[in-house]
Amino acid sequence: MKRFRFIIVLFLIQSSLSYAQDFNINDDKWARGWTNFEPNATNYPDAEERIPNIIVENTFLRSDIVYKLSGDVYVSNGATLTIQEGTIIRCDHKNIGNLIISKGSKLIAEGSKVNPIVFTSDKAAKSRTRGDWGGIVIIGSGKVNTVSGNGIIKGNYNPQFSMYGGKAYDEQTSIMKYVRIEFAGNKTKRTEGANGLSLYAVGKKSIINNIMISHSGQDSYSFNGGTLKTQNLISYKAKDDDFEISEGFKGTLNQLIAIRHPFITCAIGSYALEINGYHKELGYVNAEDITDVTITNATLVNLSDKSNYKHTTSAISARNTARVYIHNSKISGFSDVVRFDRSYTALAMIEKSFMMDNSFFNIHGDGVRASRKISENVVNILKYNKFTKEFIAANELFQDPDNKVIPKFHLKKSLNNYMVMQ
Template identity: 65%
Template sequence: MKSRCTTLILSTLLVISFFNVNAQDFDQDHNQWTKGWTNFDPNTTNYPKAEETIPTIIADDLFLNNDVTYLLSGNVYVTSGATLTIEDGTIIRCDHENPANLIITKGSKLIAVGSEISPIVFTSNKAPKSRASGDWGGIVIAGSGKINSVSGNGTIDSINPQFSLYGGTDENEQTSIMRFVRIEFPGRKSQSNGLSLYAIGSSSIIDNIMVSYSGQDSFNWNGGINNISKMISYKAEDDDFQISEGFKGVLDNLIAIRHPYITSPRGSYALQINGYNKDLGLIQPTELTDITVTNSTFVNLSDTKNYIHTTAAISASNSALIYINNSKISGFSDVVKFDQTYTSLAVIEKSFNMDNSFFNIHGEGVQAAYQPNTGVLNVLKYNRFTQNFVDVETLFSDPHSKAVPKFGLQKSLNAYMVMK
């Protein structure tokens, strides 16, 4: 994880090159990695019926093979240092009547490695066209990495207290290896998010994960350190990527696709970034959540008839540190919203950097709690933007595709304004 000073140096270099060479040609679609293993229409997919139920306590190593379709029912705990290994192409139907959660407890491990042609799928056990957001719980992984709390650990709500502990001092721990995994219709209210990562270490490998129609957050990071890539959140009710408790890492190739009518009552964000958890306390300011987001696309599928229902793309709270580079933001009210912990323009400029990116919004661009908030638009300098809000169908090449949505700009990037 680079220092804030290094980030600022990199930002300056990118600014110098921005007007000469575009690091990403935004009129092209660069999400070829989404082809083959994703599913943007999971409610019509015919999955085989479950043949075997996964035990609720997995205390010894267990292997799930792809010639069996499994039922995940209730809270299933991997405990006592056991490893759950799931073969590529395995389908796991998740109970909605006894809502399912897969919980990897501290010291245990999940190895779920699919492939482009044979992804691993966790999905609702309802019939096609009857599935809905929050049909089941989700996947919870508790690691031993560092979190920014007074005690150095935390407990996970809504699960057995015996298995709820997470956090420690092992920054390099490996709690999970997950690749080419789809998680469909999770996020049962008061239970869990699609994929919740607690205090994972840098040796965990997580990429090519898609969470669709989550009733809560699609992805949730609580502490830890890791570089993660190729994550898709599709039409979540709550936040797409929620990050807190001192998590540090580079998040590359994130995609959040939202709809203005699918949101929580309090508002939902593509990125909800919290510097620390007030309930757990702050160990020291140097351990605040600090993320770099690159090559990412955050889109709300809004138009001029419904954009009033959208929020800012990014919510920053409790002094979190954020750097956005080479990314697209479209269809939201604003790029970023800062809470009261960002007490001045100087504080914001030290905490938030964005460059070589593109945005299409219908608000002012930046919301800041401090008053008067003169000058806050400075944080959007050196990025291109639409002079007026543009409907999603007009802006992008094929945003509503049920095969693979495409978010290349229909016009050349040079056709848009530059924030100076």
């Protein structure tokens, strides 16, 4: 029996080494051509036509017109808002713009690699800042793990259009491809600020791929319940969390890039991934329906160095017994890989809820933090991943992390040069 276990352990270690070459040249071609890492320097044309605040019939926005999003714009009555590739939408920073796709309605925003769809601030170049406008809210009828099976979207939106959740698990709530959302995340008029993109109970036939959210004043992405397989998502220098996932969300997020800076954070701390098993105020019905998410091929980087790394938090915050699996990913520049709240009462519970493999991390803390006093062996949940012996600054570890066209996070050295926990 002991010999059998030894063979399994040896196999896992060899497996973690065998992917080293492919991992170190992780393909970033998907992020080329449609992204913009300097949106404050981009000159966009002025708005020509204002989008109506209530849309109750199918509406098409054309790429040859620049639109103004001002105030709360609701798509309701089962209507579909279709946005042509290449369309630019300037969003009001005075009468804060928000786009809300209410339950039963639909957003089709299919940009292309050559002609992405852009939602951006209406301010002039070099004067834009995070939180200039609100964000995009998509409300679906998918499953939500609350006592009622429903919820009300965050913020004081019109109650008529604010309910989410239901039993239409297969619903196609939206199609979004090659979309940039810039300088969103305003909360001046709301107790709960808008995120760049908030997804509430989206149906599993929805398509959310190739999205870039930059300089959000709140979370970049917020997944609240629902079921979704999505890929090619970028969060660039958000003030709050890059990806917030909660209320029984089930799904897979593949090919993620989250780029943070140690001096850009909210007062209570911000994370690349904040994963909540359930909403504490709304409760839950079934413990098996708590949030359970798989993250693959993620690059989670805080651009910290030895002069400022102490300002960083953990890369991942796991709360309310959430479950998460991290695979084939890079985590760098944070204090720790993961932080567990008090809902994780024992090592066995953590081992059941969290797994990370075939990945690499470069941190300056112990690796794992727990709010309760858990066995010191808790760090063993990071077994079979590569790591740096000492903290290394981003520009020393990666090839070109500050590149303004496409930041490059290929490791300068092969993974075989780093340590593996056994």
